[in-house]
Amino acid sequence: MAVRRRPLRTKVLLHLAMLPFLAFAVFPFYHMTLTSLKTDRELYDRHAVPLLIRQGPTLEHYTKLLWETAFLTWTKNSLLVTGIATAVSVVIGTIAAYALARLKFPGVGTFGTGIFVTYLVPTSLLFLPLAQVVHWLGLADSKWALVVTYPTFLVPFCTWLLMGYFRTVPKEVEECAMVDGATRIQALMRIVLPMAIPGLICAALFAFTLSWNEFIYALTFTSSSDEITASVGVTSELIRGDIYFWGGLMAGAVLASVPIVILYVFFLDYYVSGLTAGAVK
């Protein structure tokens, strides 16, 4: 199929039209990073140009953040919670998705609808009663409360996403293997899962991102500095009485986003396909 060629002038105009969108998307991050690298003197000089660094970049906000606050503990908590919740959710989601996409058993339709409905339940609807459940489980103010509750929104997402991927693996390939003497489990492990690897990567990436970004549960279920996650730590513990905390605050926001940005840079295409899967598939 021939790609329609546009005259150069139209092309330049298209790119110009793109500029405001790009500026809108990226500017907050530019400004955050810039602020985190400025000296306090320049930061609070009302006659300085806020878009540039004139008095030399400084890492003082970052060193303060790393050595004088519990930032590293918060990041460790985030990594622990996110890692375990992601692993558990991808496994549970994978087998549930396989059952929904491939197996016939009574109640499969109802279960599929149930998963879809759960996928749409916003976390802000349930955090109040869940706080009670967490309390009863003896997990109040513990990062393990997050490990237990994050799968409630990760599993429906992974199931929904992977169901789409499993449907793309032709049934015949699996049936062939089973005719050759493989059990269903072997066919799943050696045929279906390897063919669905892009889907598994996508599910893991999204589960990681969603739990790293989760805020309302973390804010509600944990509070002591040893248990909170990076987002909660930065938003609640770095804001002090005096007003001169903006450099450190922005440094925290930038650093706590780094794990996600790294994943994002390497797996951009998976993010694009995963984002559309929920709505289009």
Next chain:
Amino acid sequence: MAVGSVRVGPAASRSGLRLRELLDHERFLGPAFVTPALLLIALLVAYPFVMALYFALSNAQIGRPSEFVGLRNFVGLWQSDSFRQTFQNAFVFTGIAVAFKLVLGISLALLLNEQLWVKRLIRGAVLLPWVIPTALSTLGWWWMFNSLYSVVNWSGIALGLMDPPGPNWLGQKYYAMAAVIAVNVWRGLPFFAITLLAGLVSIPKELYEAAEADGASASARFWNITLPLLKPVLAVVVLFSTIFTFSDFNIVYVLTHGGPINSTHLFATLTRQIGLESGQIGQGAAISLYLFPVLVFVVFVQLRFVRRQVY
């Protein structure tokens, strides 16, 4: 790919054999595979939801036994100014934010669908606000709207769009609402643009070529081909976005805490303030249940019209 044939040796126990046979049986394997997910949903979604219903009908408070009070919480809410304000805010916030995301999202998707020069880089940049933790990026916006050092006002003044010192964004009623809407649009736009782009890509090119051959103008092609064929995707995106905008918490909590004077409170942030910070769990649960009708509506429309072909 070689699949090793499985031979059950004489050493294999009877029960091992039984299990293996069972696992090959769809009627056993199916329920076994969905059980973990089912348990999770039953214990940590369905059960808390029933608890929310009970709380909403009781006068539960933190650290006190509760009594059944019927619909008193729901009636009481309508007598409080903060709730009435919140109710109004939720619709204003959701309506305006979704409308902006829709219009800007379609425009951005159309642009992204063109042959651009650094396509991957542009896509990466456009999607960025969606990927970064919202609570953290909202801190960046909080600083951008700071009353003394706002870079938004500085730029507005430099461009001659504002009179110095410019508005106090987070301290004045309507400006604060505009600010939280702006951040929500910023954060939600990538979802609209990228999903609609996927919808655009799936429209057959032949339709446009035929229309062009018939002399249809660009705007006629948009209104008569693009928009009608994009409708199913548009419906899904708008429904998804409606429920998640309506239930938004992070942006308002970080940017304004619901202030000034409740003018930006949404159901989720008011739930937290009443249910946790003031300890009135019953009232808090009643507020959060106002999200439920919207959820039911979205689920109903989705199941009825959008996913009919699946189940």
